Amino acid sequence: MQFCLKEDNLESSCLAAFERRSFKSMNYLLAFVVGGAICVVVQILMDNTKLLPGRIMVILVCSGALLSALGLYEPFEKWAGSGASVPLLGFGNTLFKGVKDAVDNEGFIGLYKGGFTASAVGISTALLWGYIASLVFKPKMKS
Numbered sequence: 001m002q003f004c005l006k007e008d009n010l011e012s013s014c015l016a017a018f019e020r021r022s023f024k025s026m027n028y029l030l031a032f033v034v035g036g037a038i039c040v041v042v043q044i045l046m047d048n049t050k051l052l053p054g055r056i057m058v059i060l061v062c063s064g065a066l067l068s069a070l071g072l073y074e075p076f077e078k079w080a081g082s083g084a085s086v087p088l089l090g091f092g093n094t095l096f097k098g099v100k101d102a103v104d105n106e107g108f109i110g111l112y113k114g115g116f117t118a119s120a121v122g123i124s125t126a127l128l129w130g131y132i133a134s135l136v137f138k139p140k141m142k143s
Contacts, residue, residue: 027081034083057088064092094118 038060045056067073073093077084084090098118102110 030079031081031083031086034080035087036083038083038087038089060088061092061095064089065096066092068093068096091119091122094122 042056042060045051045059046053051059064073067076067089073084073089077090077093085093095115095118098116099111099114102114102117104110106113
């Protein structure tokens with residue numbers, strides 16, 4: 001058992017190390033299940049309604065912001081981990097938290113600055129990788 005810590009009570013330190021590894025594995029599984037469940041709900045919306053994908057994305061972002069405003073998103077995110085923070089629900093939460101913090105610190109102008117400040121890194125990364133993909137794969141318009 002090489003992952004055990006060297007202590008007087010070797011058996012309890014080995015158990016603690018095993019529990020940490022097991023807990024981490026469960027976090028991955030829970031994130032996968034929650035993210036997958038969100039994707040299933042979106043797929044059901046796409047298949048059974050006439051909503052366009054852009055409108056569904058707006059619904060997800062607004063739902064994340066609304067859940068955050070009601071104080072429900074943070075406990076959900078703590079429980080689900082990356083399964084809740086990575087999808088578009090998490091983007092809505094990020095926008096809301098950014099606006100809320102900026103309004104608290106800067107007043108009314110924070111209403112306009114907060115969302116951009118909080119989500120700038122994610123948006124910039126998406127634009128950069130989208131541009132790189134367009135250089136590599138030569139995009140074409142659907143006919």
